[in-house]
Amino acid sequence: MTVEPAITPAPRVLETGGGVVISVDAMGGDRGPAVVVAGMAESAEKNPEIQFIVHGDEAQLRSLIGKRKSLAGRCDIRHAGSVVTMHDKPSQVVRKGEGSSMWSTIESVKQGEAQVAVSCGNTGALMALSMLRLRKLPGVNRPAIACLWPSRNPQGFNIMLDVGADIRADAHDLLQYALMGASYARNGLGVSQPRVGLLNVGTEEHKGRSELKQAHDLIDAAAGSGNFDYVGFVEGGDLPSSRVDVIVTDGFTGNVALKTGEGTAKLVGDFLKDAFSNSIMSKFAAVLAMTSLKRLQKRIDPRRVNGGIFLGLNGTVVKSHGSADATGVSAAIKLAFTLAKSGFQDRLAARVAQGAAASANAAETGASS
Amino acid sequence: MTVEPAITPAPRVLETGGGVVISVDAMGGDRGPAVVVAGMAESAEKNPEIQFIVHGDEAQLRSLIGKRKSLAGRCDIRHAGSVVTMHDKPSQVVRKGEGSSMWSTIESVKQGEAQVAVSCGNTGALMALSMLRLRKLPGVNRPAIACLWPSRNPQGFNIMLDVGADIRADAHDLLQYALMGASYARNGLGVSQPRVGLLNVGTEEHKGRSELKQAHDLIDAAAGSGNFDYVGFVEGGDLPSSRVDVIVTDGFTGNVALKTGEGTAKLVGDFLKDAFSNSIMSKFAAVLAMTSLKRLQKRIDPRRVNGGIFLGLNGTVVKSHGSADATGVSAAIKLAFTLAKSGFQDRLAARVAQGAAASANAAETGASS
Numbered sequence: 001m002t003v004e005p006a007i008t009p010a011p012r013v014l015e016t017g018g019g020v021v022i023s024v025d026a027m028g029g030d031r032g033p034a035v036v037v038a039g040m041a042e043s044a045e046k047n048p049e050i051q052f053i054v055h056g057d058e059a060q061l062r063s064l065i066g067k068r069k070s071l072a073g074r075c076d077i078r079h080a081g082s083v084v085t086m087h088d089k090p091s092q093v094v095r096k097g098e099g100s101s102m103w104s105t106i107e108s109v110k111q112g113e114a115q116v117a118v119s120c121g122n123t124g125a126l127m128a129l130s131m132l133r134l135r136k137l138p139g140v141n142r143p144a145i146a147c148l149w150p151s152r153n154p155q156g157f158n159i160m161l162d163v164g165a166d167i168r169a170d171a172h173d174l175l176q177y178a179l180m181g182a183s184y185a186r187n188g189l190g191v192s193q194p195r196v197g198l199l200n201v202g203t204e205e206h207k208g209r210s211e212l213k214q215a216h217d218l219i220d221a222a223a224g225s226g227n228f229d230y231v232g233f234v235e236g237g238d239l240p241s242s243r244v245d246v247i248v249t250d251g252f253t254g255n256v257a258l259k260t261g262e263g264t265a266k267l268v269g270d271f272l273k274d275a276f277s278n279s280i281m282s283k284f285a286a287v288l289a290m291t292s293l294k295r296l297q298k299r300i301d302p303r304r305v306n307g308g309i310f311l312g313l314n315g316t317v318v319k320s321h322g323s324a325d326a327t328g329v330s331a332a333i334k335l336a337f338t339l340a341k342s343g344f345q346d347r348l349a350a351r352v353a354q355g356a357a358a359s360a361n362a363a364e365t366g367a368s369s
Numbered sequence: 370m371t372v373e374p375a376i377t378p379a380p381r382v383l384e385t386g387g388g389v390v391i392s393v394d395a396m397g398g399d400r401g402p403a404v405v406v407a408g409m410a411e412s413a414e415k416n417p418e419i420q421f422i423v424h425g426d427e428a429q430l431r432s433l434i435g436k437r438k439s440l441a442g443r444c445d446i447r448h449a450g451s452v453v454t455m456h457d458k459p460s461q462v463v464r465k466g467e468g469s470s471m472w473s474t475i476e477s478v479k480q481g482e483a484q485v486a487v488s489c490g491n492t493g494a495l496m497a498l499s500m501l502r503l504r505k506l507p508g509v510n511r512p513a514i515a516c517l518w519p520s521r522n523p524q525g526f527n528i529m530l531d532v533g534a535d536i537r538a539d540a541h542d543l544l545q546y547a548l549m550g551a552s553y554a555r556n557g558l559g560v561s562q563p564r565v566g567l568l569n570v571g572t573e574e575h576k577g578r579s580e581l582k583q584a585h586d587l588i589d590a591a592a593g594s595g596n597f598d599y600v601g602f603v604e605g606g607d608l609p610s611s612r613v614d615v616i617v618t619d620g621f622t623g624n625v626a627l628k629t630g631e632g633t634a635k636l637v638g639d640f641l642k643d644a645f646s647n648s649i650m651s652k653f654a655a656v657l658a659m660t661s662l663k664r665l666q667k668r669i670d671p672r673r674v675n676g677g678i679f680l681g682l683n684g685t686v687v688k689s690h691g692s693a694d695a696t697g698v699s700a701a702i703k704l705a706f707t708l709a710k711s712g713f714q715d716r717l718a719a720r721v722a723q724g725a726a727a728s729a730n731a732a733e734t735g736a737s738s
Binding site: 150151152164167199201202209235236237238239240241249251252253255256257258259260261262263264265266267268269270271272274275276278279286292293295296 | 519520521533536568570571578604605606607608609610618620621622624625626627628629630631632633634635636637638639640641643644645647655660661662664665
């Protein structure tokens with residue numbers, strides 16, 4: 001694995017005996033705190049290094065956590081009196097969200113008590129609060145949400161960003177996404193020299209989208225110093241391909257692509273179920289094919305790719321799916337753990353700073369030439 | 370089926386004994402003219418009403434067609450000395466494409482000899498030539514390419530447009546897409562009161578994409594007179610859903626979504642194959658599950674949805690996949706036949722004219738109020 005430039009600021013992070021502390025919002029998901037605590041227990045069993053700071057209704061959490069042996073002595077419960085719901089508007093949450101479990105979860109990262117925050121809550125509100133409390137990294141104009149995409153690559157996933165933090169992105173934002181995505185691929189997926197592609201619509205002559213042409217040149221120029229390979233423009237069909245590890249796009253296009261992919265996988269899955277329940281004979285065949293079908297299901301199981309990452313802030317936030325079950329929550333926590341353990345946040349900050357400097361240099365050179 | 374307003378201009382179209390004439394470019398596809406002629410033969414067998422004008426190398430075509438009984442006496446062969454390749458740039462084809470089979474194919478529609486054109490050739494070149502020779506319908510600023518999307522609806526497909534004719538679309542273009550898509554749903558899929566949705570990224574507060582908000586209002590206002598229902602904003606996950614029949618978006622987003630959907634379906638299909646070839650036991654299971662798997666394959670078979678339609682021109686052009694086999698070509702011809710038979714082109718023109726008038730009225734009313 002390529003080592004990211006070692007910029008070591010004063011340690012913001014409390015290391016508990018070499019362990020990793022994850023700050024968890026227990027309240028925001030569709031299924032309530034019981035499922036979140038079950039997911040924490042699953043992670044804790046598999047991983048003795050994880051410690052938690054858990055935010056939510058204290059009495060409820062104390063009772064739920066008390067029932068889990070694997071969590072004994074590993075949770076610091078912080079009472080939060082209110083909950084951000086899925087229907088709350090981000091702007092309201094920013095004004096009135098103090099005291100909520102979501103706010104408190106982010107605060108633990110801001111204060112350096114925990115390395116990464118995990119929440120199943122309202123995405124818009126979580127991003128708004130993260131921006132407000134953690135602030136953007138110097139050099140980042142628009143933070144991004146990065147998702148994992150099942151792929152044909154050895155690591156099993158590709159990374160796509162932005163999938164919805166902002167509906168716009170200019171060329172410099174796209175360059176930052178490339179740098180942040182490459183850093184995530186190195187630290188989260190263990191890809192030493194990530195291949196980055198820029199999402200576009202084919203290679204024909206295009207009249208517009210000048211920001212893509214400009215981003216193309218900027219990313220190409222940054223590849224060498226950024227320790228990644230730039231493969232150029234890629235298309236929607238390349239999202240799961242093995243010719244690229246990181247796909248860069250604006251948040252509008254990325255969000256449509258993400259939801260289209262999820263919707264298509266679900267459609268094919270439903271058609272598959274229909275096909276096997278069509279007759280007695282096909283039901284019989286399904287029983288015999290069970291192992292194979294389960295193998296398929298495991299490979300495209302959305303719970304395995306649970307966890308959008310907010311990138312470009314002074315702190316890492318993992319957004320778990322609102323409807324995640326215990327396995328999904330556990331997957332999000334595992335991702336948070338991997339990133340914390342790799343020192344991702346500091347490495348990312350160093351990359352972004354380097355990129356911003358290079359970009360400014362390029363602009364200057366461009367202007368003077 | 371709702372009857373579209375009957376505007377009957379002087380008949381531009383040669384009806385051959387009540388039959389339908391399809392103009393076919395035999396040369397442009399990846400697999401050459403043999404596959405195209407095989408597809409024509411498949412359609413001709415199923416459908417005694419179809420007649421063809423076939424464009425390409427005369428000697429080659431005469432030999433290929435001579436071997437097909439079902440095509441005897443039903444093909445008018447037009448020699449074309451050159452072929453537009455997949456690598457030709459649209460701008461070059463516009464300047465130098467006269468004499469190519471693609472040019473000649475479109476010309477037959479322009480001259481009223483055939484009702485619909487079908488080509489497996491280079492999409493960009495086909496659109497450029499279609500624009501040049503057929504010209505845009507009055508009231509249409511940007512023509513669109515509409516595709517069929519496998520869905521949970523009774524008709525089996527939803528329609529999405531634009532999937533790549535133009536990378537931009539303003540609010541008025543999106544309104545035209547809604548009108549054209551609804552007309553296509555009525556005439557091509559037999560949906561009497563199509564439900565139209567506008568692709569967006571969720572229902573949270575958004576800062577930008579003002580053209581989508583404006584299009585939202587325009588389409589909503591046009592629904593009543595346009596004989597369609599407007600369901601509002603939809604997301605990527607709704608593309609195959611049963612709450613909508615027509616999805617409207619700009620050509621950049623639509624193209625990414627289309628290719629993402631195709632790529633995802635292919636990925637799941639490949640994973641399914643892997644799952645069933647994993648062990649001797651699973652191979653055995655696959656044999657038993659064959660009927661069910663074939664049923665699935667048929668349902669998501671891209672050859673069944675073969676045929677992007679160019680909308681907004683003075684003539685209908687069906688773009689078949691470049692790599693289409695005989696079944697794929699036959700599907701594209703069937704679609705062309707259905708549209709020709711329904712009098713789609715004139716109905717579409719009437720809709721667009723009506724929409725443009727309504728839109729102008731609305732703008733005037735808006736200005737005076």
